[in-house]
Amino acid sequence: MTDVSGVQGVPTWFGPEQSRLFGVLHVPEGGVARAGVVICPPLGRQYQDSYRGLKLLAQELCAKGFAVLRFDYRGTGDSTGNQCGDGAVDGYVESIGTAVSYIRAAGVESVCLVGLGVGALLAATAVEGTAGLVLWDPVTNGRRYVREQQALYRMTVAAGESEDLPPETGAVPLVGITLSAAGAKALGALKIPASVGSIPVLVLPRPERADDRQLADLVAAGNCTVQVVSGQPEFVEPPGIVVKIPLDTLAVIASWLDANLPTETVVLQPVFASDAEVGELPDGRKVVESITALGPNRLFAIRSAIAGAPDDGPTVLLHTTASDHRVGTGRLWSETSRELAALGVRVFRYDRRGVGDTGIATDEYAWITSADAQADVMDAVDALAVAPDRVFLTGICSGAWNSALAGLRHGARSLVLVNLPIYSWRRIDGVNERLWGVADFAAGDSEQPSEQPPALARAKQWVKNWLPYRGWLILGRLGYTQVPEVLFKSLGSRGLSTELVMSPLDYGWFSDHQGPIGFKRLARHGLAPRLTVAPGGDHAVLHRGLQNFIREHLVNAVRKEFADDL
Structure with a gap:
């Protein structure tokens, strides 16, 4: 942990001993920086999807001479704390202040906040005393955000929810994060302020939200630059497992910070804790x-x-x-x-x-x-x-x-x-x-x-329905189909104690690929793993x-x- 130069960043714990936060500090080459940037991430599923993109942004800013801190709010990510605690939202805002104090203690006085999604709402709430603010695809109304995330959770994640698999009593599940009722209420009470004072502000809304009334009030207060950006759904709401990082937006942020933050450098002396x-x-x-x-x-x-x-x-x-x-x-x-x-x-x-x-x-x-x-x-x-x-x-x-x-x-x-x-x-x-x-x-x-052509899909279904199991198994051994017996026979023969745990949806996939037949065959030889199907x-x-x-x-x-x- 002694090499503090380079854009990769140095992971560290920081903040009060009783509530440590996890972060990664990116220190410019030579250990000197012109200013500090604290990146405030979104919450839930968007936090995971945007993680690599925010790291890439930190690297780009570090290469331009900024000391950049990526971090997890209290009760999220690797930081300490309970995500379902009643004071979770206060903890988020306090965590931003702790992050700013940490990077200032390293030697830079001028610090700017960059907030993405609901992280922009939190950054605007905690902006006092900072040198600038970037609101990237900002959530402007906490109440609307909580309602949208609850609705999305109900329509997708919790569709067909089993009464045998409830969340904690009083919990408010959102997509990728769970709050208490008090925490959800506190988040819902937040709004982008109409003014953040005299500091420069960059607002980067997606096209369909460019006319948001609360953003209009912020812009009217002055000292605010607005630039509509594209590619946000593919970044924070991807339809599948591939996340596309909006490189043009990263360049806009880097250029704006370069123009609005000091150029004189100071020597950094950060404290790292492993x-x-x-x-x-x-x-x-x-x-x-x-x-x-x-x-x-x-x-x-x-x-x-x-x-x-x-x-x-x-x-x-x-x-x-x-x-x-x-x-x-x-x-x-x-x-x-x-x-x-x-x-x-x-x-x-x-x-x-x-x-x-x-x-x-x-x-x-x-x-x-x-x-x-x-x-x-x-x-x-x-x-x-x-x-x-x-x-x-x-x-x-x-x-x-x-x-x-x-x-x-x-x-x-x-x-x-x-x-x-x-x-x-x-x-x-x-x-x-x-x-x-x-x-x-x-x-x-x-x-x-x-994505398969209808004829190919029908052919595959015919094979599943009519091909004898031994033929299906041969295709599985060759890697052309997914046959559970292939993998679990290998594990059983290795003498491994194995258990397969599945949601009902995954059990359907398992059954559709002849899993029950394969497990019965393995059981005759004492090779079948344990099988647990969750209630929902x-x-x-x-x-x-x-x-x-x-x-x-x-x-x-x-x-x-x-x-x-x-």
């Missing part, structure tokens, strides 16, 4: 998270463990989904890591190359099951440096397949594979992208869309009740597997 206390047990022991790197490509990772836990003890490795970074959908992996660590196991969550905080961000899509991605999986599990019988692997969707790959090649005590849609070992490169219908279906569409939920695990179900299920599974060690 460890943070994130919890305390009843007996006074501390749960500590440590920033670390795994393998030869230095995959960014966070280790959660009780202070002083042995390095050769029971270890859990969490694999990410699609292009999400280590936090997980709905913050599932951050919260699960801390709960599992309190049991006495070590837990690692990490970013593969091209994702999150591993390496330099680019606008290139990081293919999910590429050769590089598979290499990263093996590097991560090898870097744990513990015996296979001390390793517990889990992940969702492509993360589940990565867990299976690591278990097959490295060995493991146990695997819990959640919403696994891929059952092949061959022809795997790009298979997630080819199974585009699964990705779109995960977003909540009532029917799986298909969605493929992408945006459903809050399913998040809680999976977290509890994993905690119980780890407690059972390592009962003699905990």
Whole structure:
């Protein structure tokens, strides 16, 4: 953590010891900066989708001489705090102030805020005392935002919701984040102020929101530049797993900051912290998270463990989904890591190359099951440096397949594979992208869309309906179809204790691909995994009740597997 130069950024914990925030500080070459920029991210699913784009923006600004801080609000991402706490929104606003104070303490006095989506609303609320403000695709009315996100959640994620899988009592689930009723009310009370004083302001609305009345009032107050930008839906509301970063908008922001912030440089002296206390047990022991790197490509990772836990003890490795970074959908992996660590196991969550905080961000899509991605999986599990019988692997969707790959090649005590849609070992490169219908279906569409010609779709359906199972199995072994028996026979033959956990939607996919037949055949040889179908939920695990179900299920599974060690 001693090299503070370069655009990649240095991860750190900062803020009060009792409520540490996670951030990444990008320090210009030579350790000098002309001004500071604090990037205020959106919330929920938009936070995950925009993560790489905001990192790319930070890199561009750093190259222009700005010290840039990306960070997670209290109760979100890797920062400490409860996302469902009644004071969550106050915590967001206070976190911005803490971020500004941190970057100022490093040596820069002039600090500008850049807020995206609802992050722009939060930045405008916390803007006092800063040198400038960029409102990128801004949410101007918190009440409207909460209503829209609730409606989207109900229509997609919670469609057909089961009474057996409710969220917490009094919780208000949005898409990718869950607030308490008080938190939702507090967020709903926020509005973009009509004036932010004398500081320069850049407003970047999407075309359909350019005539927003509250933005008009802000512009009328003066010292405000407005430029309509395109490409926002593909960036923060992508229809599938591929996020397109609006490079032109990044250039506009960089150019505006270059013209409106000081040019005189100062020497930076930032303070970096690689460890943070994130919890305390009843007996006074501390749960500590440590920033670390795994393998030869230095995959960014966070280790959660009780202070002083042995390095050769029971270890859990969490694999990410699609292009999400280590936090997980709905913050599932951050919260699960801390709960599992309190049991006495070590837990690692990490970013593969091209994702999150591993390496330099680019606008290139990081293919999910590429050769590089598979290499990263093996590097991560090898870097744990513990015996296979001390390793517990889990992940969702492509993360589940990565867990299976690591278990097959490295060995493991146990695997819990959640919403696994891929059952092949061959022809795997790009298979997630080819199974585009699964990705779109995960977003909540009532029917799986298909890009296939009707004749080909009918032919495939005929094969499913009429081809004998042995013929179907041969196609699966060749990698032309997804046949559950292929993957699970390999795992069973390896002697791995495996469980498949699925939402009802994923069980439908599993059944459509002859999963029940394959599992009956495996059971005759003692190779069938355990099978658990959740009462409800969605493929992408945006459903809050399913998040809680999976977290509890994993905690119980780890407690059972390592009962003699905990």
